[in-house]
Amino acid sequence: MHDIKFVREQPEAFDEGLKRRGLQPMSAEILKMDAERRAAQTEMQELQAKRNEASKQIGEIKRKGGNADEIMKLVASMKDRLALLEEQDRTHAARLQTVLSSLPNILLPEVPPGKDDSDAKEVRRFGKIPAITTPKEHFELGEKLGMMDFERAAKLSGARFTILQGQLALLERALGNFMLDLHTQEFGYLEVSPPLLVKDEIMFGVGQLPKFADDMFFAGRTKSREDLLREALNYAEAADIEKLKKGEASLADVVASAMRRAPVKEDLWLVTTAEVPLTNLVANEIVEKEKLPLRFTARTPCFRSEAGSAGKDTRGMLRQHQFYKVELVSITAPDQSLAEHERMVNCAEEVLKRLELPFRTVVLATGDTGFSSRKTYDLEVWLPGQNRFREISSCSVCGDFQARRMNARCRGAGEKQTEFVHTLNGSGIAIGRCLIAIMENFQQSDGTIVVPPALRKYMNGLERIG
RNA sequence: GGAGAGGUGGCUGAGUGGUCAAAAGCGACGGUCUCGAAAACCGUUAUAGGUGUAUGCCUAUCAAGGGUUCGAAUCCCUUCCUCUCCGCCA
Numbered sequence: 001m002h003d004i005k006f007v008r009e010q011p012e013a014f015d016e017g018l019k020r021r022g023l024q025p026m027s028a029e030i031l032k033m034d035a036e037r038r039a040a041q042t043e044m045q046e047l048q049a050k051r052n053e054a055s056k057q058i059g060e061i062k063r064k065g066g067n068a069d070e071i072m073k074l075v076a077s078m079k080d081r082l083a084l085l086e087e088q089d090r091t092h093a094a095r096l097q098t099v100l101s102s103l104p105n106i107l108l109p110e111v112p113p114g115k116d117d118s119d120a121k122e123v124r125r126f127g128k129i130p131a132i133t134t135p136k137e138h139f140e141l142g143e144k145l146g147m148m149d150f151e152r153a154a155k156l157s158g159a160r161f162t163i164l165q166g167q168l169a170l171l172e173r174a175l176g177n178f179m180l181d182l183h184t185q186e187f188g189y190l191e192v193s194p195p196l197l198v199k200d201e202i203m204f205g206v207g208q209l210p211k212f213a214d215d216m217f218f219a220g221r222t223k224s225r226e227d228l229l230r231e232a233l234n235y236a237e238a239a240d241i242e243k244l245k246k247g248e249a250s251l252a253d254v255v256a257s258a259m260r261r262a263p264v265k266e267d268l269w270l271v272t273t274a275e276v277p278l279t280n281l282v283a284n285e286i287v288e289k290e291k292l293p294l295r296f297t298a299r300t301p302c303f304r305s306e307a308g309s310a311g312k313d314t315r316g317m318l319r320q321h322q323f324y325k326v327e328l329v330s331i332t333a334p335d336q337s338l339a340e341h342e343r344m345v346n347c348a349e350e351v352l353k354r355l356e357l358p359f360r361t362v363v364l365a366t367g368d369t370g371f372s373s374r375k376t377y378d379l380e381v382w383l384p385g386q387n388r389f390r391e392i393s394s395c396s397v398c399g400d401f402q403a404r405r406m407n408a409r410c411r412g413a414g415e416k417q418t419e420f421v422h423t424l425n426g427s428g429i430a431i432g433r434c435l436i437a438i439m440e441n442f443q444q445s446d447g448t449i450v451v452p453p454a455l456r457k458y459m460n461g462l463e464r465i466g
Numbered sequence: 467g468g469a470g471a472g473g474u475g476g477c478u479g480a481g482u483g484g485u486c487a488a489a490a491g492c493g494a495c496g497g498u499c500u501c502g503a504a505a506a507c508c509g510u511u512a513u514a515g516g517u518g519u520a521u522g523c524c525u526a527u528c529a530a531g532g533g534u535u536c537g538a539a540u541c542c543c544u545u546c547c548u549c550u551c552c553g554c555c556a
Contacts, residue, residue: 041516045525052525055537059484068536075536199546286476286513418513 001101001404004034017106020113020366030099037092044085051075051082101204102211105401107366108375114365117391120378121365126349127358129382130441137385138436139316142168144447145466148317160306162317164435167465171438171451172324174458175431176299179326179351183428187347189297189328194277196300197268202280205406207372207398208272214307217270217321270303274327275425282331283406286418292410293340294331297428299324316436318390323432330424333410334400337422341397345377348393348428354454357437358382360389372398379429381437392433395426 007014011027018026054075061068112121142148147168153161164172183189197219203209208216240257243249271277278296287294302325313319328347332340345361352359364376373396380389400420403409409418442450448466451459 038516041525045516048526049524051536056485058536063484072536079536 001401002103002106003400003404004030004096004100007031007100008034014106018103020107020111021104022115022367023103026099026103030096033092033096033099037089037096040085040088040092044082044089047078047082047085051078101405104371105374105398107369107373108397110363111369111375112363112365115367116365117368117378119365120362120368122360122362123377125358125360126353127356127382129358130384132384132443133445135384135387135440136443136447137316138318138383138439140385141439141443141447141449142316145449147465150316157321159314160319160321162320162432167459167462168435168439170459170462171455171465172431172435174455175434175438176324176326178354178455178458179428179431180297180299182351182354183297183326183328183347187295187350189295189347192274192278192281192296192298194271194274194281194298194300196271196277196303198271198276198280199268202276202283202406203269205280205283206276206402207370207405208269208276211371215305216272217303217305219268219270271300272304273302273325273425273427274298274300275329278327278329279331279402279423279425280406282403282408282421285408287331287408287410287421289333289410289412289415292331292333292421293336296329296331297326299326299431317432318436320432323430325430325432326428328395328424328426328428331408332422332424334419334422337397337399337424340422340424341375341377341395344424344426344428345379345395348379348395348426351429351434352379352381352392355434355438355452356454357434357441357452359392364394370394370396372396372401374399374401377426379427381433383437383440384443385440390433392437393427393429396424398423398425 002014007027007030011031014027015025018024054071058068058071058075061071112119114120139148139150142164143150145168147164147166149163149165150161153163156163180191184191200209203216240249240254244251244254277300278298281296282294301322303322304320306319306321309319317323328344330337330340330344349359349361359379359381362378362380364378369376376394376396378391379393379395381392382388383390399422402423403420408421408423410421411418438452438455439449442452444450444464446466448464450464451462456463
């Protein structure tokens with residue numbers, strides 16, 4: 001969400017920011033809305049002041065037992081105008097809020113121009129790409145070991161699910177434990193076990209809603225389908241029903257229109273990442289500045305509909321509806337966030353270094369950076385089976401963009417003024433993809449997989465899978 | 467799921483239609499006193515928005531959103547949340 005003051009004070013900079021996102025300039029339109037709103041607001045408030053004054057007088061007159069009819073008539077005459085102005089004020093505020101919250105964050109100046117991941121700028125590279133003759137992909141290895149089962153997963157849940165068994169299931173668990181230990185014991189993150197189902201406003205706070213509902217799974221607390229439909233149909237408009245009777249609209253049209261009007265309630269969303277609950281821990285709070293930065297980590301499942309990625313990465317477990325990830329979230333004072341961003345990337349990189357996985361760190365291009373982010377580093381791990389680097393971690397600094405949406409503020413000791421905190425999030429790192437990377441990078445010619453030394457104590461000393 | 471009770475400032479808690487942005491207590495901050503501290507006493511102590519050169523003035527906010535009324539913390543509706551008892555349950 002953008003600060004209306006920023007648009008007022010630096011409309012050119014605002015439009016330039018949108019341009020780098022490939023969007024049309026909006027400042028003129030927004031400022032027009034803002035001016036209209038303020039004009040109407042001033043009139044409303046002046047009228048409210050008059051009403052309050054008069055009402056006070058009525059109170060006094062009545063207490064003294066006098067007759068206040070005259071002045072009551074005066075106040076009554078303001079009523080229609082005031083109701084109109086109040087209604088307008090709500091409309092204006094909602095309109096402004098809708099625009100400001102639907103536009104993506106302004107990117108930092110150093111974010112390289114470009115439209116997709118091929119335009120990302122490499123900043124550094126670690127590790128040595130292993131020399132493997134005819135490397136296999138993870139699903140070939142996994143299926144041959146009898147520890148990765150895609151067919152039964154499809155039987156249970158359809159495409160984009162995987163079943164891990166035996167030592168690979170253990171590997172998944174070990175990876176999570178290893179990462180959490182590293183971040184809590186060496187980097188000072190607080191381990192959190194958060195809810196995985198969250199309310200609308202929580203998804204709004206991190207920028208997932210209202211724009212990205214299609215990327216998520218939804219878990220309503222269902223009554224029967226019949227009850228839900230009946231409830232929704234209470235919101236059908238008479239006009240629609242009339243059309244239905246005349247055969248001008250289908251039943252589906254009427255239902256769809258009623259559903260749009262019906263209030264959304266008892267909705268819970270499955271988290272797409274632990275960033276969602278962790279960042280919202282400070283929502284609607286004022287944190288003491290001296291307690292910042294707050295650093296949270298969590299290992300959670302992540303649920304994604306992958307709506308826009310039909311046909312991509314269909315084989316194996318690279319892109320799933322459900323996967324585990326260890327997430328890092330920092331809440332900082334405004335002047336700390338950029339330094340914290342570098343620190344966070346280092347924490348994520350350390351995971352790959354200890355696991356001896358080759359990777360590179362890139363800065364995402366303007367067109368590829370997420371909605372809420374001002375700048376994003378991706379870590380890309382080498383996958384021998386695919387003969388290329390693939391994203392395994394994404395670390396973003398969001399400035400006050402999310403904080404403004406979730407009203408998360410901080411205040412220094414003895415200070416009066418509050419400020420919005422800055423938020424950062426990063427994968428530290430994706431467990432599913434890390435498991436793939438280990439399988440492919442440590443594969444042996446006999447189909448077994450060597451366990452990276454750093455991980456063995458988390459696997460009961462196991463040195464080789466298979 | 468059933469029945470009931472609630473949600474008021476940093477915290478506790480009073481307030482059931484009108485000088486209520488809200489008593490009182492605690493906490494915090496400032497001052498007096500003291501060599502210093504404690505105690506005591508005095509004072510200050512919410513957030514956001516609008517407006518103005520300015521001390522300022524105005525508006526909104528008593529969980530959230532609507533409504534009734536000349537006037538709402540107080541009455542009505544909806545939603546969210548908390549607690550108690552019963553039921554169910556890992």
